[in-house]
Amino acid sequence: MRAELSKAYDPSEVEARLYAWWEHRQLFDADTTNEGEPFAVMLPLPNVTGSLHLGHALDHSIQDAVIRRARMMGYNALWQPGTDHAGIATQNVVERELAKEGLSRHDLGREAFVERVWQWREASGETILRQMRRLGASCDWRRSVFTLDDHYVEAVRLTFCTLYEQGLIYRGYRLINWCPRDMSAISDIEVDHTEERGELVFIRYPAADGGDGVVVATTRAETMLGDTAVAVHPDDERYRHLVGSTVVLPLLDREIPVIADDHVDPAFGTGAVKVTPAHDPNDYEIGRRHDLETIDVMTDEARININGGPYAGLDRFEARERVKADLDQRGLLVRVEERTHSVGHCSRCHTVVEPRLSDQWFVAVRPLAERAAQAVRDGRTNFVPARNAKGFLDWLDNLHDWCISRQLWWGHRIPAWYTEDGEILVLREDPTPEEVEARGLRQDPDVLDTWFSSALWPFTTLGWPEQTPDLQTWYPTSVLVTGYDINTFWVSRMMMAGLHLLDEVPFHTVLNHGLVRDRNGKKMSKSFGNVIDPLDLIDEYGADALRYALLRAAAPGNDVPLAEEWVKGARHFANKLWNAGRFVLSQLPVDSDLSVDVDGLELQPEDRWILSRLEAARAAADEAYACYDMARAAQTLYHFMWDEFCDWYLELVKQRDDTAMTSVLVTVLDVGLRLLHPIMPFVTEELWRTLHGGGEVTLVRAQWPQAAPQRRDTAAEAQLEALIQAVTALRRFRADHGLQPAARVDVLAVPLDGRRDVLEAGVDAISRLTGVGSWRFIDRADDVDAHPVGKVVTASAELFVPLAGLVDLDEERGRLERELAKAAAEVKRAEAKLSNEGFVAKAPTDVVQAEREKVADWRDAIEKLQAQLDELA
RNA sequence: GGGCGAUUAGCUCAGGGGGAGAGCGCUUCCUUGACACGGAAGAGGCCAGAGGUUCAAAUCCUCUAUCGCCCACCA
DSSP, X not given: OOOOOOSSOOHHXXXXXXXXXXXXXXXXOOOTTSSSOEEEEEOOOOBTTOOOOHHHHHHHHHHHHHHHHHHHTTOEEXXXXXXXXXXXXXXXXXXXXXXXXXXXXXXXXXXXXHHHHHHHHHHHTTHHHHHHHHHTOOOOGGGOEETTSHHHHHHHHHHHHHHHHTTSEEEEEEEEEEETTTTEEEOGGGEEEEEEEEEEEEEEEOBTTSSOOEEEEESOGGGGGGOOEEEEOTTOTXXXXXXXXXXXXXXXXXXXXXXXXXTOOTTSTTSEEEEOTTTOHHHHHHHHHHTOOOXXXXXXXXXXXXXXXXXXXXXXXXXXXXXXXXXXXXXXXEEEEEEEEEEEEETTTOOBOEEEEEEEEEEOOHHHHHHHHHHHHHTSSEEESTTHHHHHHHHHHTOOOEEOEESOSSSOBOOEEEOTTOOEEEOSSOOOHHHHHHHTOEEOOOEEXXXXXXXXXXXXXXXXXXXXXXXHHHOSEEEEEEEGGGIIIIIHHHHHHHHHHHSSOSXXXXXXXXXXXXXXXXXXXXXXXXXXXXXXXXXXXXXXXXXXXXXXXXXXTOOEEOOHHHHHHHHHHHHHHHHHHHHHHHHSOTTOOTTOOGGGSOOOHHHHHHHHHHHHHHHHHHHHHHTTOHHHHHHHHHHIIIIIIIIIIIHHHTTOOSHHHHHHHHHHHHXXXXXXXXXXXXXXXXXXXXXXXXXTOOSTTSOOOOOOGGGOOHHHHHHHHHHHHHHHHHHHHHHHTTOOTTOOEEEEEEEOTTOHHHXXXXXXXXXXXXXEEEEEEOSOGGGOOSSSEEEEEOSSEEEEEEOTTTSOHHHHHHHHHHHHHHHHHHHHHHHHHHTOHHHHHHSOHHHHHHHHHHHHHHHHHHHHHHHHHHHHO
16 A cells, blocks of 8 residues: 655655664665675765855765765765864864863863863764754765774874885974964965055165165065075176175164075066065075075064064064064165055964974975876876866976974874984884883874875775775775865875875766855855855755755856755755655556556557656766766756656646556656655655555665666657647637637647647647647648638647637737748748858758758748738738 | 956856757736646847857857956065
8 A cells, every 4th residue: 555645745754754764774884795886985074063054065965966876776885974073173163162161272281172172072073964864965874984083093193104204204394384373384275365455665774884785675574573685686787786795684783695596576676675584485495595594583473582682572463563663763664565465364263374484294295296196197087077187287286295283282193202312203103101211202292284184084984004895895986076175185185195005096086066155156154144054944945955956056066056945946846746746646556566567568659758758868867967967967857857747748648547657657757756866865765665665665775777768759759749839839829819718719620741640649638738629620721611710830730710709800810910920030031041052052951951941831831821811801 | 477167038057050048036827636835828138249260150269358266485
């Protein structure tokens, strides 16, 4: 027995029940012993601090569609979930919690603070994974991994040690990006640059011998405190006489040399530049080339330090103003120009970043980046869309060494110890207390960049460094789905780590999607107030509706605009499917046999038509899925199910009651639900299970529809198009004449060649769909015996409708005249084309022939319309 | 400064060398037995601009404009 379905689809009840059932049945669990080719998708590990936002909802909807289809296709499909400890982000969250209690992490001390973060994670850390279930995500939850799990920590440590031993990780005193609020180094890509208004300050540095010296220009006047040279271009005639001489650094009265360096642009500012090797990347390079002294003038908090003399203790921006004022007072501030320039901000907290010399750990990325780039160039890893590979390669080709140490407490501790005499020991195993005691060892206090550990995600989740069956089965993984904004942060690092450590790419395909934006294409952000919570949308419209609304716009690489009413529209589609399902179920005899082979039955033209259209939709949707074009798959299936199946086929067969019809209904619904399941898992599963009698059956592991080319039937498609045109034309006739719904029209039909059969077969349906009172076939237009008469010309027939008592004859004349004008315009257009000698000579013959036929057809139509008009006159 | 993308119906977007498409919105009509979360019929676009290639350009090429995004050591 099949269950009764409610009149309207109720997502909340269905979703909660089905998800619990799926999980209970362990339908998402992947096992190496399962049959099928391995297929793996790694969830882009969400931050443990995160809660589900629309960006996740898009990302997860795409992945779920990919993995569900793979599962149905018989792959041994694994979707690996987990969370990232997310160093700075999580530490900040817990520090804010502490601040409410009036405490800082320093009040607790390192050990207690880290313990506190763990407690926080236990309590509220993985909400996002729970929220993913609301969306229908079919991850193998048993396998969930956290990047600070013991095993993961060991893998990270092994990686660090290996790279160190290979000379690919080193400790260096270098210029890095320093965030004075987070009090940590950050890597280049964690710095966001914004254009800001600022000042270009011109300062005179007098010559040591009492001469005028030079004027330099700077946007950061306070950095002059750390200047150790002035540089000019070697070919600059204006300054050639000064090269090698000495000028006096104002305010601190330090003598510094004037040097010549190619880097200086003579056209910028005065053509002379102050050189601060400790606080500017360019100056740092100049300093290295000329062996200049480096003077760090700032503290960790970005205040001026002791090297800044009288300015020590001032915040850098206060110092900037004071320096300018003091220079002005001494007559050394030549002028100040307004200027917009690019300022780097910490991507995490937006504090202005300070370039600063510091002892940090670095990865020598060159050899790693080359392998990653080569893998993309070889096609071992492909980007979808392909254009995204270019930016990725450009970035890899110009990569600087990666600063991986962070001055934080939450994260993977760097396994390095320092002896009292400064020797560095990088150890695979912690030293014993005795060793620590004996050599006075002190562990490096820093932790690793979060991305260093997430670089290992595709294989450490599978058991690496052990050669586990999981690793052997699913590595390399299949598709990595992520926003293009993460390609540099994460994708590149996984590529480098995977190729270096396992000698294989971590994934064959990188599927990029865009950002979710609001209806106006604006980025969603709290400050704009246009953020929508996906859970609210799910509550209101259902998970399937949200998924459909996101995926129908998710062409690879493109941003996805979303507005609430679009989700609402998607809910209508879910409801449409639901009711189509209800209708099909209502037509089935109780306990009917669903295994009837529809292709072996005696089928009506509309049956062959819808099966042909089904096969066309299947092929198109499947191809779209295969290219990861979820938007095209979604829209193809929407149109098939709604416009063709519901609007035409269901309407056409309502009066029928035969096995062919019920079998076709079941077949189309069954296949349609399978095809839509990756996009709308809940409503499809509920209907499909009901259709198949419930119990243990599930669409989650049902077979993906196979190609059925024998169902393509162009003759049936042409026939049904003719019928549809007849219906549409009669409906339009009624609308044009403002006929009441109850008014019946009588039809005299002259079928065109080869169309009589389909019209005869469809008379009942046409009549029902267009309010026909009586229908009679006649052989020739001359046989029409009722006058005046209106005529409807279609591709399958000329239909005559006696007008007496039905319509206003003046209006009918007007209508005919409009149609005549339209037909004349068509003839004119086609004839113009045909009168072009080039067209006739060079265009393909079938194109020319088609154009000639159009002219003939429209001429014919004009003739007949004119006859009509004459009759009414 | 370099790169990439976009510019098509009121809005958001597909399409792509031979008669302009979808969803939503809008207009009119319809509570017809799956669905008013529905049905039917419509209105609405010189496909950003200028050149070029072609028998034929919304579509290919070049340039321009505007917008967006990435990258860059723009003192």
